Amino acid sequence: MTAQATTTGAPADETAAEDRPASVDIRIEQDIAAAIFEQRMPPGTRLSEARLGQLYEVSRTVVRKALFRLASDRLVEIRPNRGAIVPRPDVTEARNVFAARRVIEPALLADSVPHLAAADRRTLDALVVADRRAHEARDRQAMIRASGDFHRGLARMAGNDVLFEFLEQLIGRTSLIIATYQTYVLPHCAEHVHEALVETIASGDVAAAQQAMIRHLLDCEAQLHLQDDDTETDDLAGMLDAHATDTAAPAFTDTRNAR
């Protein structure tokens, strides 16, 4: 995993430069993951093994491997005998993912903030710059990528690979959730929040940094349209009612930390 290369190149491009022996299946996995992250593959997209196989000029076996790995990260869903699709997370899962992030990210900060080296600070600054650039350019995909990279880079500094990999998975699933439930098309994370977050982190105050992170995650979640649309059965009347009040109180399970 760790789809960091993701040059977003055309998938079919091949044999051009054999500079890397990186097995094809990994490349397929990373390409698909990146496509999902950056919302070029919306939920519901069908991922045919055969199609992908001929796209990458490779047999179904290797495509299948990539697909299974993605499924284990919950980035695609494999329905028996019915093919793989990029899943549409339900509201409960969405809330749980955010709750999990509110657990893990502050915990990582508890380790990273006290031991922040100068190099780490530079790395964070670079990530923030990339974030700001993406915002200035109004480049949605770049924004999403930059946001993920920021959280990823921050998490890596804690030095706990286990939790880092968990968070990496959560970041991917968050992209999917945002793709499914975003309300406004533009800013899925406000412009300067990461910048402010770095300031707080750099101050060395662990508790403050954790609170800031939790607030940030709550903000992100609040921007989404998380209500039970699973009941898509027959409230057509409600759908047609232009005055429907969709401002049901969140009432999320506040899985913040110990306290």
Place this chain on the structure above:
Amino acid sequence: MTAQATTTGAPADETAAEDRPASVDIRIEQDIAAAIFEQRMPPGTRLSEARLGQLYEVSRTVVRKALFRLASDRLVEIRPNRGAIVPRPDVTEARNVFAARRVIEPALLADSVPHLAAADRRTLDALVVADRRAHEARDRQAMIRASGDFHRGLARMAGNDVLFEFLEQLIGRTSLIIATYQTYVLPHCAEHVHEALVETIASGDVAAAQQAMIRHLLDCEAQLHLQDDDTETDDLAGMLDAHATDTAAPAFTDTRNAR
């Protein structure tokens, strides 16, 4: 492992009652996982695809699928072109796994403790009883299984599937770690700790329950022989010195919660 004899301890994950033939690959996966959990397969065991295939009377393809899934859960390690083995976690990974558990399990308690239903209490009691029985019978494998089931069952009550699955993976990896680094052969978890834990949980005091859980996990970790044996390079002299002091201070990264 005696192929199909292992139908006993189904992880109880699937109560869907579907008359599915429960595809063989899943059974293989569960069997191997159980064998690792209960330490019938010590680290280093080679898992030949061909061997497993003829054991289950199935082609290598399906064995391979099970193996890959286990690898994504870090329960087996697949070395390219060299086959799969059950891995030997290094000390850093061991510490990280315990640190992760100290993050996730208290967070789960924050959700489960306040809303503990009567049925939950009965479930916990049953789990504790199974634990005690295993201890009384001096049945190592049953003890390990009961301990895992206890933590699993407790975690399930929080209602966050995402964190639950993370913890499930951590529990499995913990088994592996214990198998690798346990010092004394008998009690990898003291006899009445889970019982006391349930008492604290039932009291409804979230903070107390979290503290008790953290202490319990620290105890488990402390019972292990976690010192850097990765430095197997050339301190032969030290290894040969019978008086070598192996009581280096732990100095673990105390990734406890937010506070």
Place this chain on the structure above:
DNA sequence: CAAAGTTGAATCGTATCCAATTGACGCGGA
């Protein structure tokens, strides 16, 4: 015209086959 039964295409799941890599064994030389 509507509903039920039938048929067909597409896709997945498993098995088998062949190529590629690895680690081991044995031989010869310093």
Place this chain on the structure above:
DNA sequence: TCCGCGTCAATTGGATACGATTCAACTTTG
């Protein structure tokens, strides 16, 4: 005695072939 080198068996990695399943469109009939 130890080290380097070449051949070889074993195992994995990937491709292809075939049966099984599912979904959807079509036809037929009441």
